[in-house]
Amino acid sequence: MPVLGLQLMMLKDRINEKGMFEVLRQVHDLDITAVEVSQVTMTDELIDDLVRGKEELGVETAAMSASIAPGGNGFALETEFDRAVDACRRTGSRYLRIGMMPFSAMVSKEACEAWAAEVEPYAARLAEQGVTLCYHNHHVDLIRFDGERIFDIVRRVAPSLLFEVDLHWVQRGGMAPLDMLKAYTGACKLIHVKDFRIAPLPAEVYAKFEAKELEGKDFYDVFLSLAQFAEVGQGNMNWPELLPAAEAAGAEYFLIEQDDTYGRDPIDCIRESREYLRSIGY
Template identity: 90%
Template sequence: MPVLGLQLMMLKDQINEKGMYEVLRQVRELDIDAVEVSQVEMTDELIEDLVRGRADFGVETAAMSASIAPGGNGFALETEFDRAVDACRRTGSRFLRIGMMPFSAMTSKQACEEWAASVEPYAARLAEQGVTLCYHNHHVDLIQFEGERIFDIVRRVAPSLLFEVDLHWVQRGGMAPLDMLKAYSGACKLIHVKDFRIAPLPAETVERFEAQDMDMTEFYSVFLSLAQFAEVGQGNMNWPELLPAAEEAGAEYFLIEQDDTYGRDPIDCIRESREYLASIGY
Protein backbone atom coordinates (compact mmCIF):
# COMPACT_ATOMS: atom_id res chain seq x y z
CA MET A 1 0.00 0.00 0.00
CA PRO A 2 1.32 3.50 -0.78
CA VAL A 3 2.62 5.57 2.12
CA LEU A 4 0.17 8.21 3.36
CA GLY A 5 1.62 11.70 3.50
CA LEU A 6 0.85 15.41 3.54
CA GLN A 7 1.60 18.20 1.08
CA LEU A 8 3.27 20.72 3.39
CA MET A 9 2.08 23.65 1.30
CA MET A 10 -0.87 23.50 3.71
CA LEU A 11 1.42 24.31 6.65
CA LYS A 12 3.91 26.67 5.03
CA ASP A 13 3.03 29.52 7.41
CA GLN A 14 3.65 27.27 10.40
CA ILE A 15 6.97 26.16 8.93
CA ASN A 16 8.05 29.78 8.50
CA GLU A 17 6.91 30.62 12.04
CA LYS A 18 8.29 27.71 14.08
CA GLY A 19 10.46 25.66 11.76
CA MET A 20 10.14 22.39 9.93
CA TYR A 21 11.09 20.19 12.89
CA GLU A 22 8.12 21.27 15.04
CA VAL A 23 5.76 20.94 12.10
CA LEU A 24 6.96 17.37 11.57
CA ARG A 25 6.12 16.69 15.20
CA GLN A 26 2.55 17.85 14.49
CA VAL A 27 2.41 15.74 11.35
CA ARG A 28 3.36 12.66 13.33
CA GLU A 29 0.65 13.45 15.91
CA LEU A 30 -1.87 13.50 13.05
CA ASP A 31 -0.91 9.89 12.20
CA ILE A 32 0.68 10.87 8.90
CA ASP A 33 3.81 9.05 7.77
CA ALA A 34 5.39 11.30 5.14
CA VAL A 35 5.58 14.84 3.85
CA GLU A 36 6.08 16.58 0.54
CA VAL A 37 7.93 19.90 0.78
CA SER A 38 6.65 22.80 -1.29
CA GLN A 39 6.47 26.60 -1.25
CA VAL A 40 9.17 27.05 1.42
CA GLU A 41 12.81 28.01 0.96
CA MET A 42 15.06 24.95 0.91
CA THR A 43 17.65 26.22 3.37
CA ASP A 44 20.33 23.99 4.87
CA GLU A 45 18.55 24.33 8.22
CA LEU A 46 15.24 23.12 6.77
CA ILE A 47 16.95 20.11 5.16
CA GLU A 48 18.59 19.28 8.46
CA ASP A 49 15.18 19.47 10.16
CA LEU A 50 13.85 16.93 7.65
CA VAL A 51 16.73 14.61 8.53
CA ARG A 52 16.08 15.04 12.26
CA GLY A 53 12.32 14.65 11.82
CA ARG A 54 12.81 11.33 10.07
CA ALA A 55 15.14 10.09 12.83
CA ASP A 56 13.09 11.37 15.77
CA PHE A 57 9.49 11.00 14.53
CA GLY A 58 9.72 8.52 11.67
CA VAL A 59 8.26 11.00 9.18
CA GLU A 60 9.55 10.30 5.68
CA THR A 61 10.30 12.95 3.09
CA ALA A 62 8.23 11.72 0.16
CA ALA A 63 9.31 14.45 -2.25
CA MET A 64 10.78 17.91 -2.48
CA SER A 65 10.12 20.60 -5.05
CA ALA A 66 12.31 21.56 -7.97
CA SER A 67 12.33 23.71 -11.08
CA ILE A 68 14.69 23.92 -14.01
CA ALA A 69 15.64 27.61 -13.81
CA PRO A 70 16.16 29.63 -10.62
CA GLY A 71 13.29 31.67 -9.26
CA GLY A 72 11.14 29.33 -7.20
CA ASN A 73 11.35 28.04 -3.64
CA GLY A 74 12.54 24.57 -4.60
CA PHE A 75 15.86 23.40 -5.99
CA ALA A 76 16.80 25.04 -9.30
CA LEU A 77 18.28 22.13 -11.23
CA GLU A 78 20.25 24.38 -13.58
CA THR A 79 22.31 25.67 -10.67
CA GLU A 80 21.60 23.30 -7.75
CA PHE A 81 21.56 19.84 -9.30
CA ASP A 82 24.21 18.39 -6.98
CA ARG A 83 22.68 20.05 -3.93
CA ALA A 84 19.26 18.61 -4.80
CA VAL A 85 20.68 15.10 -5.17
CA ASP A 86 22.56 15.46 -1.88
CA ALA A 87 19.39 16.62 -0.11
CA CYS A 88 17.53 13.60 -1.46
CA ARG A 89 20.23 11.27 -0.18
CA ARG A 90 20.30 12.91 3.24
CA THR A 91 16.55 12.94 3.71
CA GLY A 92 15.89 9.60 2.04
CA SER A 93 13.63 11.18 -0.56
CA ARG A 94 13.43 9.28 -3.85
CA PHE A 95 11.35 11.94 -5.61
CA LEU A 96 11.63 15.53 -6.75
CA ARG A 97 8.60 17.21 -8.26
CA ILE A 98 7.97 20.14 -10.59
CA GLY A 99 4.81 21.90 -9.45
CA MET A 100 3.86 23.50 -12.78
CA MET A 101 5.35 24.19 -16.18
CA PRO A 102 5.84 27.87 -17.10
CA PHE A 103 2.65 29.52 -18.32
CA SER A 104 4.36 30.23 -21.63
CA ALA A 105 4.73 26.46 -22.19
CA MET A 106 0.94 26.05 -22.05
CA THR A 107 0.22 28.26 -25.04
CA SER A 108 1.01 25.92 -27.95
CA LYS A 109 2.14 22.42 -28.84
CA GLN A 110 5.57 23.69 -29.86
CA ALA A 111 6.04 25.62 -26.61
CA CYS A 112 5.05 22.57 -24.56
CA GLU A 113 7.38 20.32 -26.54
CA GLU A 114 10.27 22.75 -26.06
CA TRP A 115 9.71 22.86 -22.31
CA ALA A 116 9.45 19.09 -22.01
CA ALA A 117 12.63 18.70 -24.06
CA SER A 118 14.44 21.03 -21.68
CA VAL A 119 13.37 18.92 -18.69
CA GLU A 120 14.22 15.48 -20.07
CA PRO A 121 18.03 15.69 -19.60
CA TYR A 122 17.61 16.63 -15.94
CA ALA A 123 15.06 13.87 -15.35
CA ALA A 124 17.42 11.35 -16.96
CA ARG A 125 20.41 12.55 -14.92
CA LEU A 126 18.38 12.38 -11.71
CA ALA A 127 17.29 8.84 -12.56
CA GLU A 128 20.95 7.86 -12.79
CA GLN A 129 21.29 9.10 -9.20
CA GLY A 130 18.27 7.09 -8.00
CA VAL A 131 15.92 10.09 -7.92
CA THR A 132 12.69 10.23 -9.93
CA LEU A 133 11.53 13.60 -11.22
CA CYS A 134 7.74 13.96 -11.42
CA TYR A 135 5.50 16.58 -12.99
CA HIS A 136 2.47 17.84 -11.05
CA ASN A 137 -0.58 18.62 -13.13
CA HIS A 138 -3.34 21.19 -12.99
CA HIS A 139 -6.53 21.38 -15.05
CA VAL A 140 -4.65 23.10 -17.86
CA ASP A 141 -2.69 19.91 -18.52
CA LEU A 142 -5.86 18.59 -20.14
CA ILE A 143 -5.48 21.21 -22.89
CA GLN A 144 -5.37 19.50 -26.27
CA PHE A 145 -3.14 20.61 -29.13
CA GLU A 146 -4.02 18.84 -32.38
CA GLY A 147 -5.75 16.11 -30.38
CA GLU A 148 -2.80 15.55 -28.04
CA ARG A 149 -3.12 16.45 -24.37
CA ILE A 150 -0.29 18.22 -22.56
CA PHE A 151 -0.06 14.99 -20.53
CA ASP A 152 0.66 13.10 -23.77
CA ILE A 153 3.18 15.63 -25.01
CA VAL A 154 5.12 15.44 -21.75
CA ARG A 155 5.20 11.62 -21.81
CA ARG A 156 6.29 11.58 -25.46
CA VAL A 157 9.02 14.22 -25.28
CA ALA A 158 10.25 13.62 -21.70
CA PRO A 159 9.91 9.87 -21.03
CA SER A 160 12.14 10.10 -17.94
CA LEU A 161 9.72 12.59 -16.36
CA LEU A 162 6.96 10.76 -14.49
CA PHE A 163 3.77 12.13 -12.92
CA GLU A 164 2.52 13.51 -9.66
CA VAL A 165 -1.20 13.21 -10.33
CA ASP A 166 -3.49 15.74 -8.68
CA LEU A 167 -6.82 13.98 -8.98
CA HIS A 168 -8.84 17.11 -8.13
CA TRP A 169 -7.28 19.03 -11.02
CA VAL A 170 -7.81 16.08 -13.38
CA GLN A 171 -11.50 16.13 -12.46
CA ARG A 172 -11.67 19.89 -12.89
CA GLY A 173 -9.94 19.57 -16.26
CA GLY A 174 -12.75 17.42 -17.58
CA MET A 175 -11.16 13.96 -17.59
CA ALA A 176 -12.46 11.20 -15.35
CA PRO A 177 -9.67 10.50 -12.83
CA LEU A 178 -10.14 6.74 -13.19
CA ASP A 179 -9.61 7.11 -16.94
CA MET A 180 -6.49 9.19 -16.38
CA LEU A 181 -4.97 6.66 -13.99
CA LYS A 182 -5.64 3.87 -16.46
CA ALA A 183 -4.29 5.82 -19.44
CA TYR A 184 -1.01 6.71 -17.74
CA SER A 185 -0.57 3.60 -15.62
CA GLY A 186 3.03 3.06 -14.60
CA ALA A 187 3.89 6.76 -14.68
CA CYS A 188 1.73 7.83 -11.71
CA LYS A 189 4.16 7.77 -8.79
CA LEU A 190 2.84 10.48 -6.46
CA ILE A 191 -0.86 11.19 -5.93
CA HIS A 192 -2.40 14.35 -4.51
CA VAL A 193 -5.46 13.27 -2.55
CA LYS A 194 -7.59 16.38 -2.80
CA ASP A 195 -11.37 16.47 -2.83
CA PHE A 196 -13.68 18.58 -4.98
CA ARG A 197 -16.95 20.09 -3.80
CA ILE A 198 -19.39 22.66 -5.10
CA ALA A 199 -20.27 25.42 -2.63
CA PRO A 200 -23.88 26.53 -2.15
CA LEU A 201 -25.01 29.40 -4.29
CA PRO A 202 -24.98 32.45 -1.98
CA ALA A 203 -28.48 33.62 -1.08
CA GLU A 204 -27.31 37.22 -1.31
CA THR A 205 -26.26 36.67 -4.92
CA VAL A 206 -29.66 35.24 -5.84
CA GLU A 207 -31.45 38.08 -4.05
CA ARG A 208 -29.41 40.71 -5.86
CA PHE A 209 -29.99 39.00 -9.21
CA GLU A 210 -33.74 38.70 -8.66
CA ALA A 211 -33.87 42.35 -7.57
CA GLN A 212 -32.08 43.21 -10.84
CA ASP A 213 -29.17 44.60 -8.82
CA MET A 214 -26.82 42.26 -10.71
CA ASP A 215 -26.68 41.55 -14.42
CA MET A 216 -26.37 38.09 -15.95
CA THR A 217 -22.61 38.45 -16.56
CA GLU A 218 -21.88 39.17 -12.88
CA PHE A 219 -24.28 36.45 -11.72
CA TYR A 220 -22.76 33.89 -14.02
CA SER A 221 -19.25 34.69 -12.81
CA VAL A 222 -20.39 33.75 -9.29
CA PHE A 223 -22.27 30.71 -10.61
CA LEU A 224 -19.12 29.40 -12.33
CA SER A 225 -16.87 29.96 -9.32
CA LEU A 226 -18.64 27.59 -6.91
CA ALA A 227 -16.01 24.85 -7.31
CA GLN A 228 -13.94 24.43 -4.15
CA PHE A 229 -11.13 22.35 -2.70
CA ALA A 230 -12.47 20.13 0.06
CA GLU A 231 -11.34 18.00 2.95
CA VAL A 232 -10.95 14.42 1.75
CA GLY A 233 -14.32 12.71 2.06
CA GLN A 234 -16.23 16.00 2.13
CA GLY A 235 -16.54 16.38 -1.62
CA ASN A 236 -17.66 14.37 -4.61
CA MET A 237 -14.55 12.32 -5.41
CA ASN A 238 -14.94 8.54 -5.25
CA TRP A 239 -11.96 7.69 -3.04
CA PRO A 240 -12.84 4.03 -2.37
CA GLU A 241 -12.41 3.42 -6.11
CA LEU A 242 -9.78 6.05 -6.88
CA LEU A 243 -7.16 5.05 -4.33
CA PRO A 244 -6.95 1.37 -5.32
CA ALA A 245 -6.82 2.45 -8.98
CA ALA A 246 -4.00 4.88 -8.16
CA GLU A 247 -2.09 2.12 -6.41
CA GLU A 248 -2.55 -0.12 -9.45
CA ALA A 249 -1.26 2.74 -11.64
CA GLY A 250 2.02 2.76 -9.72
CA ALA A 251 1.46 5.20 -6.85
CA GLU A 252 4.03 5.08 -4.06
CA TYR A 253 2.71 7.97 -1.98
CA PHE A 254 -0.77 9.35 -1.32
CA LEU A 255 -0.43 13.00 -0.26
CA ILE A 256 -3.29 14.88 1.41
CA GLU A 257 -3.66 18.39 0.03
CA GLN A 258 -6.19 21.21 0.14
CA ASP A 259 -5.18 24.42 -1.62
CA ASP A 260 -7.62 26.62 0.30
CA THR A 261 -9.28 25.88 3.64
CA TYR A 262 -11.60 28.92 3.39
CA GLY A 263 -10.75 30.35 6.80
CA ARG A 264 -10.59 27.05 8.69
CA ASP A 265 -7.49 26.01 10.65
CA PRO A 266 -5.56 23.79 8.22
CA ILE A 267 -4.73 21.38 11.06
CA ASP A 268 -8.47 20.74 11.55
CA CYS A 269 -8.89 20.15 7.81
CA ILE A 270 -5.93 17.77 7.71
CA ARG A 271 -7.28 15.88 10.72
CA GLU A 272 -10.68 15.45 9.05
CA SER A 273 -9.06 14.21 5.86
CA ARG A 274 -6.90 11.77 7.80
CA GLU A 275 -9.87 10.44 9.77
CA TYR A 276 -11.85 9.86 6.59
CA LEU A 277 -8.96 8.01 4.96
CA ALA A 278 -8.63 5.82 8.06
CA SER A 279 -12.34 5.05 7.83
CA ILE A 280 -11.87 3.56 4.34
CA GLY A 281 -8.78 1.59 5.26
CA TYR A 282 -5.85 3.95 4.73
Protein backbone atom coordinates in the same frame (compact mmCIF):
# COMPACT_ATOMS: atom_id res chain seq x y z
CA MET B 1 -0.06 0.00 0.12
CA PRO B 2 1.23 3.52 -0.69
CA VAL B 3 2.48 5.64 2.19
CA LEU B 4 0.02 8.31 3.37
CA GLY B 5 1.49 11.79 3.52
CA LEU B 6 0.74 15.50 3.47
CA GLN B 7 1.51 18.25 0.97
CA LEU B 8 3.12 20.83 3.25
CA MET B 9 1.95 23.72 1.08
CA MET B 10 -1.04 23.67 3.44
CA LEU B 11 1.21 24.58 6.39
CA LYS B 12 3.77 26.83 4.70
CA ASP B 13 2.93 29.83 6.91
CA ARG B 14 3.49 27.73 10.06
CA ILE B 15 6.78 26.46 8.66
CA ASN B 16 7.93 30.05 8.10
CA GLU B 17 6.79 31.03 11.62
CA LYS B 18 7.78 27.99 13.72
CA GLY B 19 10.29 26.07 11.63
CA MET B 20 9.98 22.77 9.82
CA PHE B 21 10.63 20.47 12.77
CA GLU B 22 7.75 21.82 14.86
CA VAL B 23 5.41 21.40 11.91
CA LEU B 24 6.64 17.83 11.41
CA ARG B 25 5.77 17.20 15.04
CA GLN B 26 2.19 18.35 14.34
CA VAL B 27 2.06 16.15 11.24
CA HIS B 28 3.22 13.17 13.30
CA ASP B 29 0.50 13.86 15.89
CA LEU B 30 -2.07 13.67 13.08
CA ASP B 31 -0.94 10.11 12.31
CA ILE B 32 0.64 11.09 8.99
CA THR B 33 4.00 9.52 8.22
CA ALA B 34 5.30 11.39 5.17
CA VAL B 35 5.47 14.92 3.79
CA GLU B 36 6.00 16.62 0.48
CA VAL B 37 7.81 19.96 0.67
CA SER B 38 6.54 22.82 -1.47
CA GLN B 39 6.36 26.63 -1.49
CA VAL B 40 9.03 27.12 1.18
CA THR B 41 12.66 28.08 0.70
CA MET B 42 14.96 25.05 0.84
CA THR B 43 17.48 26.38 3.32
CA ASP B 44 20.14 24.15 4.89
CA GLU B 45 18.34 24.54 8.22
CA LEU B 46 15.08 23.30 6.72
CA ILE B 47 16.81 20.28 5.21
CA ASP B 48 18.41 19.53 8.59
CA ASP B 49 14.93 19.60 10.14
CA LEU B 50 13.65 17.10 7.57
CA VAL B 51 16.52 14.77 8.48
CA ARG B 52 15.76 15.24 12.17
CA GLY B 53 12.06 14.63 11.56
CA LYS B 54 12.81 11.28 9.99
CA GLU B 55 15.24 10.24 12.71
CA GLU B 56 13.25 11.42 15.73
CA LEU B 57 9.61 11.28 14.58
CA GLY B 58 9.63 8.73 11.79
CA VAL B 59 8.17 11.26 9.33
CA GLU B 60 9.77 10.65 5.95
CA THR B 61 10.21 13.08 3.08
CA ALA B 62 8.18 11.78 0.16
CA ALA B 63 9.26 14.50 -2.27
CA MET B 64 10.71 17.97 -2.55
CA SER B 65 10.06 20.64 -5.14
CA ALA B 66 12.29 21.59 -8.04
CA SER B 67 12.33 23.70 -11.17
CA ILE B 68 14.71 23.96 -14.08
CA ALA B 69 15.62 27.65 -13.87
CA PRO B 70 16.11 29.68 -10.68
CA GLY B 71 13.25 31.76 -9.39
CA GLY B 72 11.04 29.39 -7.40
CA ASN B 73 11.18 28.10 -3.84
CA GLY B 74 12.46 24.64 -4.66
CA PHE B 75 15.79 23.46 -6.02
CA ALA B 76 16.75 25.09 -9.34
CA LEU B 77 18.28 22.18 -11.23
CA GLU B 78 20.25 24.46 -13.56
CA THR B 79 22.29 25.76 -10.64
CA GLU B 80 21.56 23.40 -7.70
CA PHE B 81 21.56 19.94 -9.24
CA ASP B 82 24.19 18.51 -6.89
CA ARG B 83 22.62 20.19 -3.86
CA ALA B 84 19.22 18.71 -4.77
CA VAL B 85 20.68 15.21 -5.08
CA ASP B 86 22.52 15.62 -1.77
CA ALA B 87 19.30 16.75 -0.05
CA CYS B 88 17.51 13.69 -1.41
CA ARG B 89 20.23 11.43 -0.08
CA ARG B 90 20.24 13.08 3.34
CA THR B 91 16.47 13.04 3.76
CA GLY B 92 15.92 9.69 2.07
CA SER B 93 13.62 11.22 -0.52
CA ARG B 94 13.45 9.36 -3.82
CA TYR B 95 11.38 12.00 -5.59
CA LEU B 96 11.63 15.57 -6.77
CA ARG B 97 8.61 17.20 -8.34
CA ILE B 98 7.96 20.10 -10.68
CA GLY B 99 4.78 21.85 -9.57
CA MET B 100 3.82 23.35 -12.94
CA MET B 101 5.33 24.03 -16.33
CA PRO B 102 5.85 27.73 -17.16
CA PHE B 103 2.76 29.44 -18.54
CA SER B 104 4.74 30.12 -21.71
CA ALA B 105 4.93 26.36 -22.33
CA MET B 106 1.13 26.02 -22.34
CA VAL B 107 0.42 28.21 -25.36
CA SER B 108 1.23 25.78 -28.18
CA LYS B 109 2.34 22.25 -28.99
CA GLU B 110 5.78 23.52 -30.00
CA ALA B 111 6.23 25.44 -26.75
CA CYS B 112 5.23 22.41 -24.70
CA GLU B 113 7.58 20.16 -26.65
CA ALA B 114 10.44 22.61 -26.15
CA TRP B 115 9.88 22.70 -22.38
CA ALA B 116 9.66 18.91 -22.12
CA ALA B 117 12.85 18.56 -24.15
CA GLU B 118 14.57 20.93 -21.72
CA VAL B 119 13.42 18.87 -18.74
CA GLU B 120 14.30 15.41 -20.07
CA PRO B 121 18.12 15.59 -19.59
CA TYR B 122 17.67 16.64 -15.96
CA ALA B 123 15.17 13.85 -15.32
CA ALA B 124 17.55 11.33 -16.90
CA ARG B 125 20.52 12.59 -14.86
CA LEU B 126 18.48 12.44 -11.65
CA ALA B 127 17.44 8.87 -12.46
CA GLU B 128 21.12 7.94 -12.67
CA GLN B 129 21.42 9.22 -9.08
CA GLY B 130 18.43 7.21 -7.88
CA VAL B 131 16.04 10.17 -7.85
CA THR B 132 12.83 10.26 -9.89
CA LEU B 133 11.62 13.59 -11.23
CA CYS B 134 7.82 13.91 -11.46
CA TYR B 135 5.56 16.48 -13.07
CA HIS B 136 2.50 17.73 -11.15
CA ASN B 137 -0.54 18.42 -13.29
CA HIS B 138 -3.27 21.02 -13.23
CA HIS B 139 -6.43 21.21 -15.33
CA VAL B 140 -4.48 22.89 -18.13
CA ASP B 141 -2.61 19.65 -18.76
CA LEU B 142 -5.78 18.40 -20.43
CA ILE B 143 -5.36 21.01 -23.18
CA ARG B 144 -5.19 19.31 -26.58
CA PHE B 145 -2.87 20.41 -29.38
CA ASP B 146 -3.57 18.56 -32.65
CA GLY B 147 -5.51 15.99 -30.64
CA GLU B 148 -2.63 15.36 -28.22
CA ARG B 149 -3.00 16.27 -24.55
CA ILE B 150 -0.19 18.09 -22.76
CA PHE B 151 0.05 14.91 -20.65
CA ASP B 152 0.81 12.95 -23.83
CA ILE B 153 3.30 15.48 -25.16
CA VAL B 154 5.24 15.38 -21.88
CA ARG B 155 5.35 11.56 -21.88
CA ARG B 156 6.46 11.46 -25.52
CA VAL B 157 9.20 14.07 -25.33
CA ALA B 158 10.38 13.50 -21.72
CA PRO B 159 10.04 9.75 -21.01
CA SER B 160 12.28 10.03 -17.93
CA LEU B 161 9.83 12.49 -16.36
CA LEU B 162 7.08 10.66 -14.47
CA PHE B 163 3.88 12.03 -12.95
CA GLU B 164 2.55 13.41 -9.73
CA VAL B 165 -1.16 13.08 -10.43
CA ASP B 166 -3.47 15.62 -8.83
CA LEU B 167 -6.81 13.86 -9.12
CA HIS B 168 -8.82 17.00 -8.33
CA TRP B 169 -7.25 18.87 -11.24
CA VAL B 170 -7.76 15.90 -13.56
CA GLN B 171 -11.47 15.99 -12.65
CA ARG B 172 -11.63 19.75 -13.09
CA GLY B 173 -9.92 19.40 -16.46
CA GLY B 174 -12.73 17.21 -17.71
CA MET B 175 -11.07 13.78 -17.74
CA ALA B 176 -12.37 10.99 -15.52
CA PRO B 177 -9.60 10.31 -12.96
CA LEU B 178 -10.04 6.55 -13.33
CA ASP B 179 -9.44 6.91 -17.07
CA MET B 180 -6.34 9.01 -16.46
CA LEU B 181 -4.85 6.51 -14.01
CA LYS B 182 -5.48 3.67 -16.45
CA ALA B 183 -4.02 5.57 -19.42
CA TYR B 184 -0.80 6.46 -17.62
CA THR B 185 -0.27 3.33 -15.53
CA GLY B 186 3.39 2.99 -14.59
CA ALA B 187 4.06 6.72 -14.70
CA CYS B 188 1.89 7.70 -11.70
CA LYS B 189 4.21 7.69 -8.69
CA LEU B 190 2.84 10.44 -6.44
CA ILE B 191 -0.87 11.14 -5.99
CA HIS B 192 -2.43 14.30 -4.62
CA VAL B 193 -5.52 13.28 -2.68
CA LYS B 194 -7.65 16.38 -2.98
CA ASP B 195 -11.44 16.47 -3.02
CA PHE B 196 -13.76 18.56 -5.17
CA ARG B 197 -17.08 19.96 -3.99
CA ILE B 198 -19.65 22.41 -5.27
CA ALA B 199 -20.63 24.91 -2.58
CA PRO B 200 -24.24 26.08 -2.15
CA LEU B 201 -25.17 29.33 -3.84
CA PRO B 202 -25.11 31.92 -1.00
CA ALA B 203 -28.59 33.16 -0.15
CA GLU B 204 -27.41 36.77 -0.09
CA VAL B 205 -26.02 36.43 -3.62
CA TYR B 206 -29.33 35.02 -4.87
CA ALA B 207 -31.20 37.86 -3.15
CA LYS B 208 -29.05 40.40 -5.00
CA PHE B 209 -29.69 38.54 -8.24
CA GLU B 210 -33.45 38.63 -7.65
CA ALA B 211 -33.28 42.34 -6.83
CA LYS B 212 -31.30 42.98 -10.06
CA GLU B 213 -28.38 44.24 -7.95
CA LEU B 214 -26.10 41.52 -9.30
CA GLU B 215 -26.50 40.29 -12.83
CA GLY B 216 -24.68 39.41 -15.99
CA LYS B 217 -20.98 38.57 -15.70
CA ASP B 218 -20.76 39.48 -11.99
CA PHE B 219 -23.37 36.87 -11.06
CA TYR B 220 -21.88 34.30 -13.41
CA ASP B 221 -18.42 34.76 -11.82
CA VAL B 222 -19.94 33.88 -8.43
CA PHE B 223 -21.74 30.93 -10.02
CA LEU B 224 -18.48 29.57 -11.45
CA SER B 225 -16.65 30.03 -8.14
CA LEU B 226 -18.94 27.50 -6.43
CA ALA B 227 -16.42 24.82 -7.48
CA GLN B 228 -14.18 24.41 -4.43
CA PHE B 229 -11.33 22.38 -2.99
CA ALA B 230 -12.57 20.17 -0.18
CA GLU B 231 -11.46 18.07 2.74
CA VAL B 232 -11.01 14.47 1.59
CA GLY B 233 -14.36 12.71 1.90
CA GLN B 234 -16.35 15.95 1.94
CA GLY B 235 -16.63 16.34 -1.82
CA ASN B 236 -17.70 14.30 -4.82
CA MET B 237 -14.56 12.27 -5.59
CA ASN B 238 -14.99 8.49 -5.36
CA TRP B 239 -12.02 7.67 -3.14
CA PRO B 240 -12.91 4.00 -2.43
CA GLU B 241 -12.45 3.38 -6.17
CA LEU B 242 -9.82 5.99 -6.94
CA LEU B 243 -7.22 5.04 -4.36
CA PRO B 244 -7.01 1.34 -5.27
CA ALA B 245 -6.84 2.38 -8.94
CA ALA B 246 -4.00 4.78 -8.12
CA GLU B 247 -2.14 2.02 -6.32
CA ALA B 248 -2.62 -0.25 -9.33
CA ALA B 249 -1.24 2.54 -11.54
CA GLY B 250 2.02 2.49 -9.57
CA ALA B 251 1.50 5.11 -6.85
CA GLU B 252 3.92 5.01 -3.94
CA TYR B 253 2.61 7.98 -1.96
CA PHE B 254 -0.87 9.38 -1.34
CA LEU B 255 -0.52 13.03 -0.33
CA ILE B 256 -3.39 14.93 1.29
CA GLU B 257 -3.77 18.43 -0.15
CA GLN B 258 -6.33 21.22 -0.07
CA ASP B 259 -5.35 24.42 -1.87
CA ASP B 260 -7.83 26.62 0.01
CA THR B 261 -9.48 25.90 3.36
CA TYR B 262 -11.85 28.90 3.10
CA GLY B 263 -11.06 30.34 6.52
CA ARG B 264 -10.83 27.05 8.43
CA ASP B 265 -7.71 26.13 10.38
CA PRO B 266 -5.66 23.92 7.99
CA ILE B 267 -4.90 21.52 10.85
CA ASP B 268 -8.63 20.90 11.35
CA CYS B 269 -9.05 20.25 7.64
CA ILE B 270 -6.08 17.86 7.56
CA ARG B 271 -7.41 16.01 10.62
CA GLU B 272 -10.81 15.63 8.95
CA SER B 273 -9.21 14.31 5.76
CA ARG B 274 -7.05 11.90 7.75
CA GLU B 275 -10.04 10.56 9.69
CA TYR B 276 -11.96 9.92 6.49
CA LEU B 277 -9.06 8.10 4.89
CA ARG B 278 -8.71 5.93 8.00
CA SER B 279 -12.41 5.12 7.76
CA ILE B 280 -11.91 3.61 4.28
CA GLY B 281 -8.83 1.64 5.22
CA TYR B 282 -5.89 4.02 4.81
